[in-house]
Amino acid sequence: MLMQTWAMVIDAYRELCARKLFWITMALSGLVVLIFAAVGISKEGLTLLWFTLPIDGINTDILTKKFFYQNLFQGLGIGIWLSWIASILALVTTAGFFPNLIQAGSIEIHLSKPIGRLRLFLTRYLTGLLFVALQVAVFTTASFFVLGIRGGVWIPTVFLAIPIVIVFFSYLFAFCVLIGVMTRSAMPALLLTMLFWFALYIVNVGDATLVGFREGNQAIVDRNTLALERLEANTRKMVIEMKASEGTENYEPTDADLIAAMPLIERRRTDLVEEQEDLESLKKWAGRIYAVKTVLPKTAETIGLLGRWMIPQEEIDATRARSDAADGDDDETTPKPEATVEITLDDESDDAGQGMDPEAIEREFRSRSVAWIVGTSLAFEAFILGLAGFIFVRRDY
Amino acid sequence: MGHEGALAIDLSHVEKMYKGKVHALRGIEMRVERGEVFGLLGPNGAGKSTLIKILMTVIKPTKCTGTMLGSKVGDTETLSRVGYLPEHHQFPDYLTARQLLNYVGAMCKIPKNARNKRIDELLEIVEMTDWGDKRIGSFSKGMRQRVGLAQALVHDPDLILLDEPTDGVDPMGRRDIRGIIARLKDEGKTIFLNSHLLSELEMVSDRVAILLQGVVRTQGTMGELIESRANYCIDIEETTAGNTLVEIAARADATVADSGRGLVLPTTDASVAQPVIDALRAHGLTITRCAINKPSLEDLFIEAVVDPTTGKALPPGASKDKKHKKSKHEAAPADAGNGRAH
Numbered sequence: 179m180l181m182q183t184w185a186m187v188i189d190a191y192r193e194l195c196a197r198k199l200f201w202i203t204m205a206l207s208g209l210v211v212l213i214f215a216a217v218g219i220s221k222e223g224l225t226l227l228w229f230t231l232p233i234d235g236i237n238t239d240i241l242t243k244k245f246f247y248q249n250l251f252q253g254l255g256i257g258i259w260l261s262w263i264a265s266i267l268a269l270v271t272t273a274g275f276f277p278n279l280i281q282a283g284s285i286e287i288h289l290s291k292p293i294g295r296l297r298l299f300l301t302r303y304l305t306g307l308l309f310v311a312l313q314v315a316v317f318t319t320a321s322f323f324v325l326g327i328r329g330g331v332w333i334p335t336v337f338l339a340i341p342i343v344i345v346f347f348s349y350l351f352a353f354c355v356l357i358g359v360m361t362r363s364a365m366p367a368l369l370l371t372m373l374f375w376f377a378l379y380i381v382n383v384g385d386a387t388l389v390g391f392r393e394g395n396q397a398i399v400d401r402n403t404l405a406l407e408r409l410e411a412n413t414r415k416m417v418i419e420m421k422a423s424e425g426t427e428n429y430e431p432t433d434a435d436l437i438a439a440m441p442l443i444e445r446r447r448t449d450l451v452e453e454q455e456d457l458e459s460l461k462k463w464a465g466r467i468y469a470v471k472t473v474l475p476k477t478a479e480t481i482g483l484l485g486r487w488m489i490p491q492e493e494i495d496a497t498r499a500r501s502d503a504a505d506g507d508d509d510e511t512t513p514k515p516e517a518t519v520e521i522t523l524d525d526e527s528d529d530a531g532q533g534m535d536p537e538a539i540e541r542e543f544r545s546r547s548v549a550w551i552v553g554t555s556l557a558f559e560a561f562i563l564g565l566a567g568f569i570f571v572r573r574d575y
Numbered sequence: 576m577g578h579e580g581a582l583a584i585d586l587s588h589v590e591k592m593y594k595g596k597v598h599a600l601r602g603i604e605m606r607v608e609r610g611e612v613f614g615l616l617g618p619n620g621a622g623k624s625t626l627i628k629i630l631m632t633v634i635k636p637t638k639c640t641g642t643m644l645g646s647k648v649g650d651t652e653t654l655s656r657v658g659y660l661p662e663h664h665q666f667p668d669y670l671t672a673r674q675l676l677n678y679v680g681a682m683c684k685i686p687k688n689a690r691n692k693r694i695d696e697l698l699e700i701v702e703m704t705d706w707g708d709k710r711i712g713s714f715s716k717g718m719r720q721r722v723g724l725a726q727a728l729v730h731d732p733d734l735i736l737l738d739e740p741t742d743g744v745d746p747m748g749r750r751d752i753r754g755i756i757a758r759l760k761d762e763g764k765t766i767f768l769n770s771h772l773l774s775e776l777e778m779v780s781d782r783v784a785i786l787l788q789g790v791v792r793t794q795g796t797m798g799e800l801i802e803s804r805a806n807y808c809i810d811i812e813e814t815t816a817g818n819t820l821v822e823i824a825a826r827a828d829a830t831v832a833d834s835g836r837g838l839v840l841p842t843t844d845a846s847v848a849q850p851v852i853d854a855l856r857a858h859g860l861t862i863t864r865c866a867i868n869k870p871s872l873e874d875l876f877i878e879a880v881v882d883p884t885t886g887k888a889l890p891p892g893a894s895k896d897k898k899h900k901k902s903k904h905e906a907a908p909a910d911a912g913n914g915r916a917h
Contacts, residue, residue, distance in 0.1 A: 185681030189667075196669030283665030287726070290631040291682040292655040574593070574634040 182293050183301055190305030191312075194271070200309065203267045207317040210259045215324045219246045240500045244331045245493060251321055251336055252485045260314055260343050261481045268309045268347060269354060269371055274364035275306045276355050276570075281362065285575040295571040303355055303563065310347040314340050335488045342484050345552060349475035350375055352559040356566040375477065382478045385471055386539045388464040393538030395457045402453060406446050413440040475555040479543060483551065486544055583609045583734050583765035584630070586641035586648070591625055591634065591789075599625045600636070601789035607767060607782075609733075612760055614780035615769045616876055618891040621786040623769045624662060627738050630767075631659050644734055655683050658727035662738040662769075664719070668712030672703055672722045675711060676729050683730035690729070697725040700755060716743035724752065728759075735759060736767045741775055753779055777872040785879040787889060792879045797872070804878070805869045807848045810837040812861035820855070827854040843867050 194200045218225040223232035288298055318339045326332040353374050358367035413436045421429035437444050589603035600622045607613040617623045628634040632649055639648050646653040666675055673694055680690035698704045701721040720743055727735055741749045756766055756779050770776050784794035820838050824831040827850035831838045840848050882889050
């Protein structure tokens with residue numbers, strides 16, 4: 179049994195080695211690793227080869243070397259290179275994996291061997307992930323040593339990239355396999371997978387945007403509720419004092435008294451109701467898109483797990499605090515707005531009601547469980563693979 | 576594993592209905608004995624490749640009762656004892672011949688050491704030793720066919736199904752392949768051949784079956800099929816009216832037919848021909864030729880696929896059921912084996 183599996187793995191490896199794109203991707207991975215080797219950080223700023231580029235906020239006073247390299251690896255190496263560019267190249271290379279297998283003249287060779295169709299299908303699927311597995315393994319290992327030798331920081335957590343990127347790619351590859359098995363052609367498989375990936379991207383952006391707006395609006399509603407309460411309290415106090423000056427002691431102002439004394443209260447209440455309605459609407463849509471996302475593979479969030487595991491929230495908070503402190507030193511003369519209530523009372527603060535909270539997106543995404551991110555994505559993958567496997571097993575060739 | 580009898584392949588009621596109600600096989604009855612070379616003939620579209628693909632589990636039959644090497648058709652494990660060369664095979668261009676054989680051997684669960692030894696042997700048998708480490712992408716069609724034959728034999732199977740093995744092979748190559756088939760037969764292997772080249776089949780086959788419209792129209796040993804259609808031809812020097820000749824022969828109690836140049840007796844028995852010859856000579860007719868006429872495989876094939884009333888070829892096979900009308904010339908499955916009991 180293992181003999182057949184191993185033979186298929188070796189065959190897949192040979193197939194990959196025979197493709198120029200595999201080696202082009204490998205060479206480009208080497209280039210990215212060289213970029214890691216060329217970039218560094220010092221007390222003065224960002225270093226590039228022998229040059230120092232003084233850039234605000236990028237120096238060892240604010241960013242630790244480890245934090246800098248972790249971000250470089252996660253942001254550039256994984257976030258851009260492996261999860262986008264290399265993955266596209268991987269899809270281009272592997273889109274034909276199943277159509278090639280099931281083409282007339284080839285499938286007969288495989289099906290006429292003592293191996294079950296389902297096992298043949300699953301083994302072929304797993305060997306299709308070999309492209310990405312090899313690329314990410316080589317890239318991560320090279321990065322580990324380059325960051326260690328060049329940057330002096332040894333970050334074993336970079337190896338988490340291997341399972342994460344493979345799992346991420348497997349979502350897309352499963353879809354590609356389904357289309358490949360259905361159409362028996364690499365081109366529709368590739369194009370529809372890219373389209374599917376783009377749709378996932380749009381859903382993710384929609385989710386992030388709605389979460390950002392929801393949290394931003396929630397903060398504004400909370401703030402404006404508080405402001406309104408303070409406004410009402412101040413007005414009440416003002417009316418009581420006014421009545422007291424007129425000789426009426428212990429006067430309990432009515433709502434009409436408050437509005438008569440401060441017409442802005444009514445406008446603020448109306449605004450607040452509208453804001454709450456907007457917030458409810460945002461919550462409803464955010465809930466809907468979350469539900470949609472639950473049944474779809476979560477590509478971006480799966481890749482995001484690397485950042486979550488490599489760079490703990492405390493490290494980010496500490497860096498942020500150092501950055502804020504550095505900003506504070508620069509702007510010591512700038513008074514900090516202490517009375518937020520007063521600010522929100524300005525008409526201009528209405529613009530903030532449209533605003534979003536980017537940090538809330540990060541908080542929300544980081545709070546989502548691994549089981550939800552990976553578990554539901556793998557459930558989708560299993561469903562798609564099951565469908566593709568069903569077609570593969572039942573079909574006449 | 577079922578009981579292993581004398582039959583390598585024993586098929587009954589094999590039917591295949593494709594989507595769209597295309598009825599490719601309509602009840603195949605076929606038996607292939609162990610150790611024989613069995614030739615499968617038929618025009619394009621008759622269902623030959625469909626039948627082979629059913630045996631190799633590439634296509635699922637709509638209905639099939641039968642065994643292959645004693646196991647039910649479709650049993651995956653039995654495939655480790657069956658070699659297969661598909662028609663229009665596509666071997667990966669990136670592999671060398673040796674790598675391909677290694678891959679196929681591993682898929683057939685042959686241990687590495689035995690596989691390597693076998694690969695060397697096979698490369699020598701198919702005369703590809705010098706090309707063993709060259710990529711298949713650089714091979715000619717004939718060379719690919721040789722490698723294809725080698726991959727069908729890599730696990731030393733008991734039964735070998737070859738679908739158009741001489742396709743694209745030059746005459747020397749064909750001779751070599753015939754030699755390999757003969758050698759395999761000597762080793763006791765059963766070979767199931769599907770080929771359009773009737774002369775090739777005639778040279779190597781022990782038995783043949785002719786497939787048309789999804790049923791076996793004729794099957795039997797080469798000897799049986801030929802003998803059953805062999806006849807005496809008696810040619811007369813001067814053309815005499817055919818009916819006169821027939822009348823003369825009838826007086827000699829012989830069943831004859833007018834050949835245009837003389838008479839045809841549906842027998843190879845000289846004692847039956849002798850009285851007819853005597854009667855013809857008694858009437859002063861000069862006999863210019865008297866010989867046993869044996870049909871070639873091509874004659875048998877043409878006879879099987881041509882409508883005797885119109886002289887035109889019958890439709891080869893797969894047709895949509897709703898349009899299909901059973902021809903009076905189309906053999907029913909039960910009539911298929913007219914050569915032997917099986």
